[in-house]
Amino acid sequence: DGGITQSPKYLFRKEGQNVTLSCEQNLNHDAMYWYRQDPGQGLRLIYYSQIVNDFQKGDIAEGYSVSREKKESFPLTVTSAQKNPTAFYLCASSNSGRRVFFGPGTRLTVL
């Protein structure tokens, strides 16, 4: 089955630690995205990539980093510089930019 996988589903981190969230897609999509979702709020764009080896900052990129070395993979690192990292993180990909497909999400909790 084609789709987007995110791992892990739940992730716990101590303050001051970096953590990397995985996102893999087998849809052969060029564009991939990372969003953050907080309770009672919509999605906010962290980073996006429209092609391998290139990515752009979204609205809330501070404290996050990404890489896009392969078309299928777009990992997100939450660094210790992110002051309030507890949230639900969603990865997505897009075919020609006209429709977005979402992964199941990773819930990150900082202890």
Place this chain on the structure above:
Amino acid sequence: AQSVTQLGSHVSVSEGALVLLRCNYSSSVPPYLFWYVQYPNQGLQLLLKYTTGATLVKGINGFEAEFKKSETSFHLTKPSAHMSDAAEYFCAVSADNTNAGKSTFGDGTTLTVKP
């Protein structure tokens, strides 16, 4: 720049009743509009989208939405609610039809369906 306002963070209806979820947008260019549904601890699923052409858009699961430029609205409706419709719904607007991932999302409306 664009923005989205979803009126009512919580909507409750009885099973079989009309569902109406309200969305108003602001956009400096012709908008592309989307409605998504999210079940607990899952990703978003596209219900329907408006790009150009017919202003009444039909989506999955019996939902539809009408683009009203004069009212800057894109309300989501379903004639008869089903228990399985209980979820969170997000309206989104994009200024770029080739980069739907850069949409601006509303804060969401939680739909409760009472038996």
